[in-house]
Structure formats: structure tokens, C-alpha cells
Amino acid sequence: MSEFWRRRRVLVTGASGFLGAWLSRLLLDRGAEVCGFDLTTGVCLAAHGLEARVPIVRGSVLDLAAVERMLRDQGTEVCFHLAGQSMIEGAAAGPLAALEVNIRGTWTVLEACRRAGTLRGVVCASSNHTYGVQRTAPFAEEAPMNQLDVYGASKACADILTRCFAASFDLPAVTVRNVNSFGPGDPHTSHVVTGSVLALLRGEAPVIRSDGSPVKAYLHARDTMSAYMLLGEHAAETGVRGEAFNVTPAAPVKVLDLVRALIAVTGRTGVEPVVAATDLSQKDFFEHLSGEKLRRVVGWTPALSLEEGLADTYRWYAERGTAWIGAGHRA
Known part of the structure; x- marks a missing residue:
């Protein structure tokens, strides 16, 4: 190192x-x-x-x-x-x-x-x-x-x-x-991962404000x-x-699939995100950045997979509770 x-x-x-x-x-x-x-x-x-x-x-x-x-x-x-x-x-x-x-x-x-x-x-x-x-x-x-x-x-x-x-x-x-x-210590409850983690810790199904179709990188x-x-x-x-x-990671993911991946790493069964579709401003949104230049020039690649990162984030909030971050979320 x-x-x-x-x-x-x-x-x-x-x-x-x-x-x-x-x-x-x-x-x-x-x-x-x-x-x-x-x-x-x-x-x-x-x-x-x-x-x-x-x-x-x-x-x-x-x-x-x-x-x-x-x-x-x-x-x-x-x-x-x-x-x-x-x-x-x-x-x-x-x-x-x-x-x-x-x-x-x-x-x-x-x-x-x-x-x-x-x-x-x-x-x-x-x-x-x-x-x-x-x-x-x-x-x-x-x-x-x-x-x-x-x-x-x-x-x-x-x-x-x-x-x-x-x-x-x-x-x-x-x-x-x-x-x-995303990750431990994010106070922004409007962020999809943080908000979804908090919902799960409250025993609720995560609510996605979009229709779940936007494709983004996390x-x-x-x-x-x-x-x-x-x-x-x-x-x-x-x-x-x-x-x-x-x-950027190698590939982006649909918001709906992101939240489903989070639920999967918690080991919970029978839980499905609620797709509220109350905000369609990003309907058909597609984001896919290339990380080739950073890999080629300085040799950087992510150390954590999406699933590993989500699991780490969920564990952190589960251990520390939710009082410090406040209430409410949106995705």
C-alpha cells in the first residue's frame, strides 16, 4: 500500500x-x-x-x-x-x-x-x-x-x-x-438506499416514489x-x-431491482417494494457511465459489489438504530 x-x-x-x-x-x-x-x-x-x-x-x-x-x-x-x-x-x-x-x-x-x-x-x-x-x-x-x-x-x-x-x-x-x-452515515433520508434501509428497520416495505424503471449507477x-x-x-x-x-461501478441497475437486492441481502422473505409512482419526472431515465478511463490511468476498480455494499449499509444502521438520522424517506 x-x-x-x-x-x-x-x-x-x-x-x-x-x-x-x-x-x-x-x-x-x-x-x-x-x-x-x-x-x-x-x-x-x-x-x-x-x-x-x-x-x-x-x-x-x-x-x-x-x-x-x-x-x-x-x-x-x-x-x-x-x-x-x-x-x-x-x-x-x-x-x-x-x-x-x-x-x-x-x-x-x-x-x-x-x-x-x-x-x-x-x-x-x-x-x-x-x-x-x-x-x-x-x-x-x-x-x-x-x-x-x-x-x-x-x-x-x-x-x-x-x-x-x-x-x-x-x-x-x-x-x-x-x-x-450510499453507505453508513448517510443522513439524507431522501436517498433510495438510506430510505429503504430505514423502512425495513421499521418493519415496513420500502416505498419507491418513481415507477421503479429509472436506471442508475450506485x-x-x-x-x-x-x-x-x-x-x-x-x-x-x-x-x-x-x-x-x-x-462508477461496472453496470447500472433499475431502482426497483436495487431495492429488491437490498431486501434480499437482509434475508427477509415476503417483502416487496411498494411502487408508488407518485413522481414520474425520471420515467425512462437511463444512466450508464464508463469507468474505463479511471481503470486504465490509475488502476481503480470498486472493492465492493453492489450486494456487499448494501449488506454493509444495512448492518451498520441495524446496529446503531435510526434515531440519529431522523424520520421520513423517499426514493
Whole structure:
């Protein structure tokens, strides 16, 4: 195993979020010195028992001086930029705020990293949602970014800015377009896996808001963040610097089949998801990203199968109960 992260000083914006907490955990496991930059402390770090191990400096990624000061004071060597509006519904409800934090927030972090002049790697979170509707599948990184909703457009702009700073200023920056992540410590009860797990633990059948037909890719958060770390390790190298990379499993799955797979790993019988079909906005939705580039360039593949990831997630929530996460879900 590489010793790259040992005693490496790392800044994670959005460290208090679901994926930020997972990234912090994995970095600490590899010996990194992690500091978070976020507006809140949240519950996600606590879910991993990391409240005392990851200091959080409260601040906004819209504040250039604050980000610069954070990088300088910590002596940051690698920056992971995960902060921003990560919910599609939230972006639609507050488009101006979402556009500002996802676009301006990204260029602020990139500019702070450029001015610091000491960064060995800058990894910025883009999204699978930048692709929108494509004519052919699987979607490679060269495919056009066709998504026209607020969230997808904001992430597409951030994606372009990251590659712009790499090309224009030789910043060792890389863009990550990861698919839907699930796993222990996810507080978003609207996410299909988390919501379905909670329903099963309450003794209820999971409810799917769509008609179950949307085809999407799902990846355990541990695997998602292991890809981020590998790209952070190689960000300055030719073939990685300035590039965009999909982080995805080999194949997508229908939402209905995903929930059925979750039920199967719990060992429960006689339980079938309730297909409410109250939200048909994603009817006939099809998403299939190609992971070939990431495998070829840095050798990444998921460590967990879909079933293994679902089983791990269910066990975690079953052991810890549901009170910490709140009530309600939708899929």
C-alpha cells in the first residue's frame, strides 16, 4: 500500500457532509493529517466517531481570504473540494444560492490553491448529473455535458473551471464525476438506499416514489472516496492533471431491482417494494457511465459489489438504530 498519505496535510471542504466524512475517515486510516472547512459540524463525522479527530474550521468557500488563510495556516498539500449544494431538489428550490456556491465556490477554492503555490493535488467534485441525456452508452468523459437542470448546470460549470485552472495555471487539479453514493452515515433520508434501509428497520416495505424503471449507477461511499484519494495521489501526473474522471461501478441497475437486492441481502422473505409512482419526472431515465478511463490511468476498480455494499449499509444502521438520522424517506 502506498505511503503517500502518511503525514500528508489535507484540507477537505465540505468535510461535515456524507462523502466528506467518509473521505476524512479513509484519509485518517492512511495516516493523513486532515482538517475540514465547512459551515457546520453536522452529524456525519460523529457517525464515524471522528468529531475529535477532524478539526472543522467554520467558514464559507465563497470567502477567498478565509480559504487562502486556511490553506496557508495548515500548510495544505492536497485539497479535496466537496463543499456545495449537492441536492438536485435543493438546487431547484434555491437556484441562485446553488449556482453561487457550486460555481463561485469552486473558482474561489481553485484561486486560493493557485495563489498558495504549494498544492500537490486539488480534487474537485463534479457529478454524473452533468451528462444529462446521451445518445450512446456507456457515457465516456468526452461525452457532451447535456444536463440543463440547475444542479447539473452548476456542476458542469465547476467541472469546466477546474480543467481551466489546470490548463491555464498548471494547477494539479482533477475533476471527479461520481455516481450515486450510499453507505453508513448517510443522513439524507431522501436517498433510495438510506430510505429503504430505514423502512425495513421499521418493519415496513420500502416505498419507491418513481415507477421503479429509472436506471442508475450506485456505489458504496468507501469505493467512491477511494477513487478520490487515488486521483489526489496522482493529480500532478501527466494524464491525470486537468482531466475529468468518471467514478462508477461496472453496470447500472433499475431502482426497483436495487431495492429488491437490498431486501434480499437482509434475508427477509415476503417483502416487496411498494411502487408508488407518485413522481414520474425520471420515467425512462437511463444512466450508464464508463469507468474505463479511471481503470486504465490509475488502476481503480470498486472493492465492493453492489450486494456487499448494501449488506454493509444495512448492518451498520441495524446496529446503531435510526434515531440519529431522523424520520421520513423517499426514493
